[in-house]
Amino acid sequence: MDLSAKVSILGLGIMGAAMARSAARGGLDTTAWDRSPGRASGLASGNLRIAPLVRDAVQDADVVVTMVSNADAVLSIMTEREGLAAMKPGAVWIQMSTIGVEGTERAWRLAGTRPEIGFLDAPVSGSKAAAEQGKLVILASGDQGRAGATAQPFFDAIAAQTHWLGDVGQGTRMKLLFNAWIAVLMEGVAEVSILGDALGIDLGRFTSLVSGGPLVPAWAVAKLQKIKEGRTAETEFPLRWAHKDVQLALAAAGEERARLPILSKIDAIWAEAEPGFGADDLSAIYLALSNGVKR
Known part of the structure; x- marks a missing residue:
């Protein structure tokens, strides 16, 4: 595992918080953000830092993960809160929220406005306990050749299995x-x-x-x-x-x-x-x- 990879987790609900802890516990340099500051309090420790703004969370990240409630929240984070604009060239946006087919297509179109950014559609299956233990199942889709190598250290930290299913949307x-x-x-x-x-x-x-x-x-x-x-x-x-x-x-x-x-x-x-x-x-x-x- 490439422990030099920097990860940003946007969304600290039940799954997002657990994934952030698993990534940090796995040795990855992890920054997290949530729109509710109270939810993020108490998470910071060791390799896990809390950022006050989305752009602060993502600007140095190799991998940016969105894990929130719905498609509108995903798009708001990446546009209104400047998540996509602040990402560095060559980074990978991994959309892991369950936002449906139409929502995923919207996110993919948005990612396409920055072609130098990789995009993966990779929702997860597993309970809260599996997330806490780093034993999720990842249903990944997108350009495995281009973005997969960058994403793999993060996937290894949070999941027991990663299944590559084809083009964006199949996940x-x-x-x-x-x-x-x-x-x-x-x-x-x-x-x-x-x-x-x-x-x-x-x-x-x-x-x-x-x-x-x-x-x-x-x-x-x-x-x-x-x-x-x-x-x-x-x-x-x-x-x-x-x-x-x-x-x-x-x-x-x-x-x-x-x-x-x-x-x-x-x-x-x-x-x-x-x-x-x-x-x-x-x-x-x-x-x-x-x-x-x-x-």
């Missing part, structure tokens, strides 16, 4: 499938839990019977346990962002949306749940359904 498309799959699984976990309540079955016993078997992946077992233990307020992935990702998947489907009835129903259910449970963990959809969210 985002794969991430939409990942998150649609998660949404369908989570709705299933929540509804099975409610059915168990109705049948008088202890959820812990059900979880122990299905754990390690072919029916339930480890991620779903963890969500079952979270529901059983009443820890849905311990947020790993907020319900509101999961709902946003369902909407991005449906938008990307275009005319095929009519053939996605389950995802469309999940969109409607989670839209009703979001006002009360949006900041909680995705598993809080169980509580929303238990409290009478209409099916």
Whole structure:
């Protein structure tokens, strides 16, 4: 790993903060920024510094990472806050936020206004714990030959696996499938839990019977346990962002949306749940359904 690489992380939410810590722990010279100064406080240590302005964070960086909530936030950081203009020639912008196909195309077009800057579309899959442990899965797309070597030290620091999927946009498309799959699984976990309540079955016993078997992946077992233990307020992935990702998947489907009835129903259910449970963990959809969210 090239430990001389300088990395800038823009966005210090659950995943961005964890990635910044992993990069710094991996020996990379890391600078981070967040639009909420309070969120950044306490992160600075060792190889990790906090910058007051986006341009201060990116001006010396070899790799600039955007990890924020939506496409508008990404574009605002890179235009209004001068992120792209302040990047040095030869640096690589890695767009890792989940912003959908149209949002990724907007970011790519913006990157094209500075052709001397590399651009990668590289969303990640993995839990908060995986991010903290540097064991994410990266779904990378773009010019691997031009930008990949520059990005690789950062990828090595934060991920257990990096998959190169082709041209810009393929990473985002794969991430939409990942998150649609998660949404369908989570709705299933929540509804099975409610059915168990109705049948008088202890959820812990059900979880122990299905754990390690072919029916339930480890991620779903963890969500079952979270529901059983009443820890849905311990947020790993907020319900509101999961709902946003369902909407991005449906938008990307275009005319095929009519053939996605389950995802469309999940969109409607989670839209009703979001006002009360949006900041909680995705598993809080169980509580929303238990409290009478209409099916």
